[in-house]
Amino acid sequence: MPKTNPILLRLTEALTTQKMPKTNPILLRLTEAFEASAKEFSTENGRLSRLSEVMATQALEPRHALLDHIWVDFKADSGVVASVEPVPSEGCRIQLMDRGTSPWFSFSYILSVEALRSSRFLGLLIRGRAEGVAAFRPCLRYLLPDGFKDSFARNVILLEPDAEDQISFIRTDPQLVNEAVGAEVLFFFEGVNFDVTLSNVENLNI
Numbered sequence: 001m002p003k004t005n006p007i008l009l010r011l012t013e014a015l016t017t018q019k020m021p022k023t024n025p026i027l028l029r030l031t032e033a034f035e036a037s038a039k040e041f042s043t044e045n046g047r048l049s050r051l052s053e054v055m056a057t058q059a060l061e062p063r064h065a066l067l068d069h070i071w072v073d074f075k076a077d078s079g080v081v082a083s084v085e086p087v088p089s090e091g092c093r094i095q096l097m098d099r100g101t102s103p104w105f106s107f108s109y110i111l112s113v114e115a116l117r118s119s120r121f122l123g124l125l126i127r128g129r130a131e132g133v134a135a136f137r138p139c140l141r142y143l144l145p146d147g148f149k150d151s152f153a154r155n156v157i158l159l160e161p162d163a164e165d166q167i168s169f170i171r172t173d174p175q176l177v178n179e180a181v182g183a184e185v186l187f188f189f190e191g192v193n194f195d196v197t198l199s200n201v202e203n204l205n206i
């Protein structure tokens with residue numbers, strides 16, 4: 001892979017931002033496998049690269065579709081006040097003015113179960129920013145015949161005014177992957193209000 005590959009540079013920046021030296025063997029192994037791992041989720045990554053094409057909506061309803069198979073969600077009839085709008089050449093702006101009584105507020109999208117079958121970890125390369133500060137925890141949801149089971153990343157993604165790339169990992173469970181009839185990734189946001197712009201999300205099969 002060329003050293004000037006822009007996605008490789010983003011991955012290196014994301015990891016070194018989290019205090020990982022560029023010579024760290026984990027970073028070297030990740031960068032060597034990056035292109036192949038990203039291709040496993042090419043359909044999902046293609047959709048997520050189009051976040052700047054969302055339609056502006058001032059009063060969101062639960063399970064609001066931003067694009068095909070990409071949603072913003074919260075509990076129905078909980079008094080949530082939120083909006084979305086495109087930011088040209090940057091991404092999707094999500095504003096939560098009032099969380100009401102909803103126990104969650106999430107950004108989510110469908111993920112290929114077939115691609116997960118060969119992975120040990122799901123990697124998430126996330127670029128975004130916030131007016132002020134906002135935080136969310138990534139989650140891999142296994143959709144099972146009789147319900148669902150969630151597996152959370154250990155780290156919280158913190159968004160600040162300057163946009164930057166960050167990376168998160170979720171260990172996959174082989175038994176749940178085999179049982180699952182579908183899968184989703186969810187970003188569960190913290191706090192009662194926030195103003196964030198998500199520029200891009202890339203899924204990696206590690």
